[in-house]
Amino acid sequence: xxxxxxxxxxxxxxxxxxxxxxxxxxxxxxxxxxxxxxxxxxxxxxxxxxxxxxxxxxxxxxxxxxxxxxxxxxxxxxxxxxxxxxxxxxxxxxxxxxxxxxxxxxxxxxxxx
Amino acid sequence: xxxxxxxxxxxxxxxxxxxxxxxxxxxxxxxxxxxxxxxxxxxxxxxxxxxxxxxxxxxxxxxxxxxxxxxxxxxxxxxxxxxxxxxxxxxxxxxxxxxxxxxxxxxxxxxxxxxxxxxxxxxxxxxxxxxxxxxxxxxxxxxxxxxxxxxxxxxxxxxxxxxxxxxxxxxxxxxxxxxxxxxxxxxxxxxxxxxxxxxxxxxxxxxxxxxxxxxxxxxxxxxxxxxxxxxxxxxxxxxxxxxxxxxxxxxxxxxxxxxxxxxxxxxxxxxxxxxxxxxxxxxxxxxxxxxxxxxxxxxxxxxxxxxxxxxxxxxxxxxxxxxxxxxxxxxxxxxxxxxxxxxxxxxxxxxxxxxxxxxxxxxxxxxxxxxxxxxxxxxxxxxxxxxxxxxxxxxxxxxxxxxxxxxxxxxxxxxxxxxxxxxxxxxxxxxxxxxxxxxxxxxxxxxxxxxxxxxxxxxxxxxxxxxxxxxxxxxxxxxxxxxxxxxxxxxxxxxxxxxxxxxxxxxxxxxxxxxxxxxxxxxxxxxxxxxxxxxxxxxxxxxxxxxxxxxxxxxxxxxxxxxxxxxxxxxxxxxxxxxxxxxxxxxxxxxxxxxxxxxxxxxxxxxxxxxxxxxxxxxxxxxxxxxxxxxxxxxxxxxxxxxxxxxxxxxxxxxxxxxxxxxxxxxxxxxxxxxxxxxxxxxxxxxxxxxxxxxxxxxxxxxxxxxxxxxxxxxxxxxxxxxxxxxxxxxxxxxxxxxxxxxxxxxxxxxxxxxxxxxxxxxxxxxxxxxxxxxxxxxxxxxxxxxxxxxxxxxxxxxxxxxxxxxxxxxxxxxxxxxxxxxxxxxxxxxxxxxxxxxxxxxxxxxxxxxxxxxxxxxxxxxxxxxxxxxxxxxxxxxxx
Numbered sequence: 001x002x003x004x005x006x007x008x009x010x011x012x013x014x015x016x017x018x019x020x021x022x023x024x025x026x027x028x029x030x031x032x033x034x035x036x037x038x039x040x041x042x043x044x045x046x047x048x049x050x051x052x053x054x055x056x057x058x059x060x061x062x063x064x065x066x067x068x069x070x071x072x073x074x075x076x077x078x079x080x081x082x083x084x085x086x087x088x089x090x091x092x093x094x095x096x097x098x099x100x101x102x103x104x105x106x107x108x109x110x111x112x113x
Numbered sequence: 114x115x116x117x118x119x120x121x122x123x124x125x126x127x128x129x130x131x132x133x134x135x136x137x138x139x140x141x142x143x144x145x146x147x148x149x150x151x152x153x154x155x156x157x158x159x160x161x162x163x164x165x166x167x168x169x170x171x172x173x174x175x176x177x178x179x180x181x182x183x184x185x186x187x188x189x190x191x192x193x194x195x196x197x198x199x200x201x202x203x204x205x206x207x208x209x210x211x212x213x214x215x216x217x218x219x220x221x222x223x224x225x226x227x228x229x230x231x232x233x234x235x236x237x238x239x240x241x242x243x244x245x246x247x248x249x250x251x252x253x254x255x256x257x258x259x260x261x262x263x264x265x266x267x268x269x270x271x272x273x274x275x276x277x278x279x280x281x282x283x284x285x286x287x288x289x290x291x292x293x294x295x296x297x298x299x300x301x302x303x304x305x306x307x308x309x310x311x312x313x314x315x316x317x318x319x320x321x322x323x324x325x326x327x328x329x330x331x332x333x334x335x336x337x338x339x340x341x342x343x344x345x346x347x348x349x350x351x352x353x354x355x356x357x358x359x360x361x362x363x364x365x366x367x368x369x370x371x372x373x374x375x376x377x378x379x380x381x382x383x384x385x386x387x388x389x390x391x392x393x394x395x396x397x398x399x400x401x402x403x404x405x406x407x408x409x410x411x412x413x414x415x416x417x418x419x420x421x422x423x424x425x426x427x428x429x430x431x432x433x434x435x436x437x438x439x440x441x442x443x444x445x446x447x448x449x450x451x452x453x454x455x456x457x458x459x460x461x462x463x464x465x466x467x468x469x470x471x472x473x474x475x476x477x478x479x480x481x482x483x484x485x486x487x488x489x490x491x492x493x494x495x496x497x498x499x500x501x502x503x504x505x506x507x508x509x510x511x512x513x514x515x516x517x518x519x520x521x522x523x524x525x526x527x528x529x530x531x532x533x534x535x536x537x538x539x540x541x542x543x544x545x546x547x548x549x550x551x552x553x554x555x556x557x558x559x560x561x562x563x564x565x566x567x568x569x570x571x572x573x574x575x576x577x578x579x580x581x582x583x584x585x586x587x588x589x590x591x592x593x594x595x596x597x598x599x600x601x602x603x604x605x606x607x608x609x610x611x612x613x614x615x616x617x618x619x620x621x622x623x624x625x626x627x628x629x630x631x632x633x634x635x636x637x638x639x640x641x642x643x644x645x646x647x648x649x650x651x652x653x654x655x656x657x658x659x660x661x662x663x664x665x666x667x668x669x670x671x672x673x674x675x676x677x678x679x680x681x682x683x684x685x686x687x688x689x690x691x692x693x694x695x696x697x698x699x700x701x702x703x704x705x706x707x708x709x710x711x712x713x714x715x716x717x718x719x720x721x722x723x724x725x726x727x728x729x730x731x732x733x734x735x736x737x738x739x740x741x742x743x744x745x746x747x748x749x750x751x752x753x754x755x756x757x758x759x760x761x762x763x764x765x766x767x768x769x770x771x772x773x774x775x776x777x778x779x780x781x782x783x784x785x786x787x788x789x790x791x792x793x794x795x796x797x798x799x800x801x802x803x804x805x806x807x808x809x810x811x812x813x814x815x816x817x818x819x820x821x822x823x824x825x826x827x828x829x830x831x832x833x834x835x836x837x838x839x840x841x842x843x844x845x846x847x848x849x850x851x852x853x854x855x856x857x858x859x860x861x862x863x864x865x866x867x868x869x870x871x872x873x874x875x876x877x878x879x880x881x882x883x884x885x886x887x888x889x890x891x892x893x894x895x896x897x898x899x900x901x902x903x904x905x906x907x908x909x910x911x912x913x914x915x916x917x918x919x920x921x922x923x924x925x926x927x928x929x930x931x932x933x934x935x936x937x938x939x940x941x942x943x944x945x946x947x948x949x950x951x952x953x954x955x956x957x958x959x960x961x962x963x964x965x966x967x968x969x970x971x972x973x974x975x976x977x978x979x980x981x982x983x984x985x986x987x988x989x990x991x992x993x994x
Contacts, residue, residue: 075143
């Protein structure tokens with residue numbers, strides 16, 4: 001396994017939104033999905049996951065309902081709401097711009113200044 | 114939108130609480146199990162898998178707490194939790210709770226009561242229409258800057274010439290009158306008011322009408338308005354009183370209306386119109402009237418503008434006066450002051466001092482409760498550490514502690530409010546009579562108390578809460594809770610030091626008042642006050658100013674009073690010590706043509722021969738009056754000691770001539786001095802005796818006289834007999850005042866006694882609170898150091914050494930606290946000086962003695978726990994740890 005990266009401050013919400021945008025997930029599923037997408041490079045503090053889910057639900061970006069899990073247990077599934085979708089797009093856009101800017105700065109060599 | 118969602122979420126969080134908990138539980142359980150299953154698939158045993166899944170998730174409780182916080186449970190739910198927990202803690206420590214609540218209640222109660230009075234007197238507007246524009250105007254004359262009157266001709270000048278007043282009115286004193294007809298004659302106070310007076314103040318009559326403008330003419334002015342109180346007491350609240358006649362000093366007046374009883378300015382039983390066409394309003398008249406002037410400013414006119422305007426008018430009046438008036442009218446100044454300021458002048462300082470005193474008491478109370486909470490925070494170090502270890506955040510802990518102190522201050526505030534309300538009744542006598550409205554518990558007062566309670570909480574809740582939150586979890590959880598001792602104990606001695614110095618300030622104030630009160634009651638009166646009854650009689654003014662009929666009446670009544678059983682001796686006098694000034698002169702001409710002009714007025718007093726014997730005033734030289742000094746005998750005088758000394762400066766005063774011009778008499782009275790008597794405190798207890806000149810009453814008849822009656826037994830028992838004796842001479846003659854000299858003395862020092870008791874009470878309160886505070890700190894310190902003391906004793910320290918060690922701590926507190934207190938008192942007591950009598954505000958005896966009292970109390974409060982410490986059994990103490 002590659003060296004794991006700590007999550008950047010403020011990005012957990014965006015990742016959770018992205019994870020559930022691909023289909024309804026329960027909490028544990030969100031963890032697995034993020035690990036899977038990032039190919040195991042991102043380590044999410046499990047303790048901070050649930051407060052994040054509750055926060056996103058409170059703000060109306062995700063909604064929850066109880067359903068059956070793959071092994072027939074009752075689990076709480078989260079899905080992206082319309083508001084959440086817009087929020088995710090906005091966040092992704094912001095993130096990409098920011099990433100471009102920072103990448104540009106980091107690529108700069110001394111003769112270019 | 115977001116707010117709504119948030120509110121809904123909080124609502125759901127509080128009321129769907131059970132569902133939320135079970136869902137949270139189920140969700141997290143599912144998470145652990147799903148994770149564990151994955152781990153089992155990787156080959157772990159079930160137990161190990163579950164354990165690892167749990168560890169990975171982190172503290173389940175903590176996660177839950179954070180989720181709850183996210184939903185806003187914290188705001189409402191945890192408040193309820195905190196309150197419930199706080200109440201439980203307070204119930205569990207009834208001693209602590211009682212002391213804290215009582216301490217706060219005393220502080221807040223005293224403040225509420227005093228503030229209620231301050232509000233009623235200083236803050237609330239007067240109960241008049243346009244109260245903020247009502248001003249009082251007076252003339253200040255060079256010879257008497259305190260004069261508070263306006264000469265009647267000047268009033269007319271102001272009234273006609275000014276353009277600053279919407280309305281200007283005046284009132285002046287008739288000395289009162291005998292109200293006859295009906296059961297018994299009664300002495301009533303009568304005030305002459307201008308007809309615009311009541312309309313100007315917006316006062317409506319209860320019955321009938323106010324005066325009409327045309328009643329300001331002398332011919333029409335035999336109409337009267339009754340005070341509601343008199344109307345009820347004497348006229349049985351007769352609804353048809355308007356139009357009926359009453360008899361004042363033998364003259365009939367028609368009642369036109371009744372004025373509400375709460376009108377106390379100007380106070381009178383009966384008002385009659387001030388006749389503006391009477392001759393006293395002419396500058397050329399031989400006599401003027403002294404008026405009090407009240408005006409309603411035009412809106413937008415300032416007090417200063419009004420003062421300037423009246424000043425110009427006053428100067429313009431100068432040329433209308435006869436030349437001899439110039440002597441005192443020259444440089445007369447007009448003064449205008451808001452009426453409210455005039456009425457509160459005498460009590461303002463006292464009220465502010467009381468407000469300051471109770472403020473200090475409240476600060477001490479807060480320091481004390483802070484101290485109590487601090488001790489408890491220390492004792493609860495472990496509990497707090499456990500909470501911190503279980504995941505309670507620092508802010509959460511602070512909030513918990515704040516909630517507890519808020520509960521304390523709220524209960525203290527409620528109890529204090531009740532205490533303050535009852536205290537306010539006791540304080541009523543602080544309110545000048547012109548303020549007819551009693552202090553009521555208004556929202557303002559309540560708000561004040563509530564603000565105090567909240568401030569107090571913020572003040573003493575924060576310190577222990579922060580102190581509690583700086584405790585080190587690891588340290589505290591060890592078997593021996595050591596809670597950053599050094600930082601803590603220094604923090605703890607601060608409130609105690611503050612308490613000690615604040616109570617020293619209060620004690621000094623109280624000490625000064627006590628000392629000045631003792632001085633005041635210790636004054637050499639110069640007469641014998643016990644067994645003395647004083648009955649003042651005012652003959653009808655209408656009988657004339659100078660009539661032998663007065664003398665005949667008083668002589669006859671005196672004979673009958675002497676015959677009343679129980680009377681040892683009796684005399685009649687124009688004025689009596691502490692009875693107010695009835696008759697005074699500014700100067701006397703001496704035989705060599707020079708004038709005796711003391712800085713103070715000279716009292717003139719006509720007396721019957723036995724007066725000095727009855728009063729117990731000593732004859733120093735010459736003789737007293739006797740039957741030789743009849744009305745047509747050569748006129749003679751007796752001087753008081755200070756008169757004789759100041760006027761004759763060492764020369765023998767006996768046989769000297771003293772002349773003085775009586776009002777209404779063109780020729781000066783030429784008097785020969787036949788005796789000198791010792792000084793008596795005549796004007797007031799706290800004033801040096803005024804020079805006094807006595808004449809035989811028959812040679813100087815006056816229409817107001819007082820019978821001084823020396824009784825064998827209780828002088829009060831003679832009241833009825835004396836009254837009957839007077840009525841038997843003239844059935845229409847009431848006694849205007851009947852009192853014993855003992856009562857008069859008591860009432861003349863009543864304000865001083867009252868303020869001494871009040872400030873003294875607050876100071877004792879402060880002292881007791883400070884003692885409790887010191888005791889708390891020392892007891893805590895001893896408990897913390899039990900181990901150390903045990904070691905010391907085990908190593909051979911004597912009990913004396915231990916005692917010295919601990920008392921040293923107390924002494925340190927006492928000396929530092931008292932030191933800063935003395936400095937504070939030194940700065941503050943100067944505001945007291947006008948309340949003190951023959952004691953300097955920096956009186957070293959007071960400062961020294963209150964400091965000693967305070968230091969002894971502090972030492973005593975630390976001695977009790979220190980003695981307990983010396984009893985420590987070293988074995989027990991060492992094992993205890």
